Amino acid sequence: MGRELYITETxxxxxxxxxxxxxxxxxxxxxxxxxxxxxxxxxQVVEPTAVPETVVTMxxxxxxxxxxxxxxxxxxxxxxxxxxxxENRISVLAPLGTAMLGCQVGxxxxxxxxxxxxxxxxxxxxxxxxxxxxxxx
Numbered sequence: 001m002g003r004e005l006y007i008t009e010t011x012x013x014x015x016x017x018x019x020x021x022x023x024x025x026x027x028x029x030x031x032x033x034x035x036x037x038x039x040x041x042x043x044q045v046v047e048p049t050a051v052p053e054t055v056v057t058m059x060x061x062x063x064x065x066x067x068x069x070x071x072x073x074x075x076x077x078x079x080x081x082x083x084x085x086x087e088n089r090i091s092v093l094a095p096l097g098t099a100m101l102g103c104q105v106g107x108x109x110x111x112x113x114x115x116x117x118x119x120x121x122x123x124x125x126x127x128x129x130x131x132x133x134x135x136x137x
Contacts, residue, residue, distance in 0.1 A: 003103065003104075003107055004044055005039065005042060005043040005044065005101075005102030005103065006043060006044050006046055006051055006052065006055045006057075006102050006104075007040060007043035007044070007045055007046070007057075007101070007102050008045075008046060008047070008048040008051050008057055008058075008130060009045055009046070009047060009048065010048050011057055011058045011101075012040060012043070012045055014058070014079070015036060015040055015058070015092065016040065018033075018036075018079065018080070018092075018093075019033045019036055019037045019040070032093040032094070032095075032098065033093065035095075035098050036092060036093060036098050036101075039098055039101060039102065043102045048130045049130070051128075051130050052104065053125065053128055053130070053131035054104045054105040054106075054125055055102065055103070055104050055128070056077055056100045056101055056102065056103050056104070056122065056125070056128075057077075057101075057102075057128055057129060057130055058077060058078070058079065058092065058101070058129070059076065059077070059078060059129050060076065060077055060125065060127060060128045060129065061074060061075070061076040061125070061126040061127040061128075062074070062075060062076075062077075062100065062105075062122050062123070062124065062125050062126060063122075063123045063124040063126060064100075064120040064121065064122055064123060065120060065121045065123050066118065066119075066120055067108065067118075067119040067120060067121060068118060068119065072123065073088065074088055074126060075088050075090050075096065075097075075100065076088060076089045076090065076127075077090055077092055077097045077100050077101055078090065078091060078092065078097075079091070079092060080092070080093050095111040095112050095113050096111045096113070096120070098111075099111035099120075100120075100122065103122055104122065105122050105123065105124060105125055106121070106122065107121070107122050108120070108121045109121075109122070
């Protein structure tokens, strides 16, 4: 993973708690938490007021392009309790949510849904809480 990943201090604190205190009864869930923990370990931590507005933070909405199909979709990365696939609200514990977190507009990211690896390019940030002055905590 050669690109720089950014995580706000607020997101780091909330996601670290999620990784360590959530129900870990399912093996799939354990693997998702481990992947998220590894992402957090490699990220550059920044103040919420200092995160670039092109970075996917928690509750950010981005337009992405599926590199294989050419289809565009809009995704919001959310905490598991707020996930809703019909509304394109993707859990940070889902492979795509974890892969998007901390990446920037222009990045091509690989994620691994069931059935094999896929790639998406982040085309545009439609909403980032920090850029809008919404510092969640």
